[in-house]
Amino acid sequence: MADDSPPDRQRILLVTGLSGAGKTTALRVLEDLGWEAIDNFPIRLLGRLIGPPNPDAPHPPLAIGFDSRTRGFVPHDIIGKVKDIAKRPDLTVTTLFLDCNSSELERRYNETRRRHPMAVDRPVRIGIQAERELLEPLRRWADAVVDTSSFSSNDLQQAVRAQFVDTAPQEMAVIVSSFGFARGTPPLADLVFDMRFLDNPHWIPALREQTGLDAAVGEHIERDDSFAPVFGQIRDLVLTLLPRYEAQGKSYVNVAFGCTGGRHRSVYAAQRFAQALRQAGFSPTVIHRNLGSRAADEIEGPQ
Known part of the structure; x- marks a missing residue:
């Protein structure tokens, strides 16, 4: 994903998606690329995190992860909040949604024996379907959607690097x-x-x-x-x-x-x-x- 924002704007990347689709891996790669990365952040506090415009302060790119486990998670409220923040002339805000087909998510959860956050006392597939329905507004609204169904961890890391590596002139x-x-x-x-x-x-x-x-x-x-x-x-x-x-x-x-x-x-x-x-x-x-x-x-x- 090319960064065509003016150099004096701070880059804000919101990373969300289905549980198990690779959000944590994506944030780790972004951190390796020089982004400040924060996971499970309440989006209602986004304004406080970014702070008021300050032309004299450095503008490191900021990646913020959130999903259905994040406190106060209401997709339509989040979209409204982000739209308001995105109006600021000192920011460039982008949203990345990580998707994955349900059968692959179920396989990943069964393989790791982790509990799905929306299926504590129910079958994994029920939790996946419930979360998919909850997140659909965010998926439709996101600037970029990456389907990780066929990705290994290394594949996802390469995809994130390819999209968000620094766009300054550099060797391929x-x-x-x-x-x-x-x-x-x-x-x-x-x-x-x-x-x-x-x-x-x-x-x-x-x-x-x-x-x-x-x-x-x-x-x-x-x-x-x-x-x-x-x-x-x-x-x-x-x-x-x-x-x-x-x-x-x-x-x-x-x-x-x-x-x-x-x-x-x-x-x-x-x-x-x-x-x-x-x-x-x-x-x-x-x-x-x-x-x-x-x-x-x-x-x-x-x-």
């Missing part, structure tokens, strides 16, 4: 990631390369418990006649595309390498590709999503 961030197709394709990847055509180290007993970070696995992959020519084509393609993405104003580019389990071929390819990017003058961030996953024959499939 390149993320190189590895993953296992058996555990789902990363939803935020811009370019995905399937490395399953390579001989699978999983079926070599001495390599099975190792990963693409280990030298023996790398040597095995390098011996595959297909690796060098295909990797070279991928490298040349992406190095051609990156300057064009940057010219279009793209802040983040995620290049993802996948294999079956996400522990051997994709990890090694991602490491080699990150090295090639560094040699070309980029400073990539490397993420191995499934590196710590358990090696399993049922995931890798038949030899």
Whole structure:
């Protein structure tokens, strides 16, 4: 989300949404980006928190989290309060709503064994539905809605960074990631390369418990006649595309390498590709999503 507010205005971001959709994660990322972050804040006190206009005071961006658990939570009252605050010429106020489909929210609550705030003595799905109905006015009114249904925690962090990173001129961030197709394709990847055509180290007993970070696995992959020519084509393609993405104003580019389990071929390819990017003058961030996953024959499939 581009920040086109005048430099003398303070940026206020209100973060809300369904319980379990990722509000806490979003606020942590914003804090890492330099925002002052406050969670579970009573919006009725927003005016006191911001204070009167003061042109001599610094204007750090402020992210405020609230949801149905926040004291005095009445959506229509909140909307009215925020509209009044937004009229101030010294502020730029934006609202972010985090949504998620009900079945995924129910899975998350069942997996963590947490109680839904609106289903203390009822099934989780009843609480989710009640909260969805309560929050619908805020969802319709919000400036931005992010659906986190298919997001992992890392995916959400990347999405928040991409939308709210400082908009001052800066180098485009390149993320190189590895993953296992058996555990789902990363939803935020811009370019995905399937490395399953390579001989699978999983079926070599001495390599099975190792990963693409280990030298023996790398040597095995390098011996595959297909690796060098295909990797070279991928490298040349992406190095051609990156300057064009940057010219279009793209802040983040995620290049993802996948294999079956996400522990051997994709990890090694991602490491080699990150090295090639560094040699070309980029400073990539490397993420191995499934590196710590358990090696399993049922995931890798038949030899």
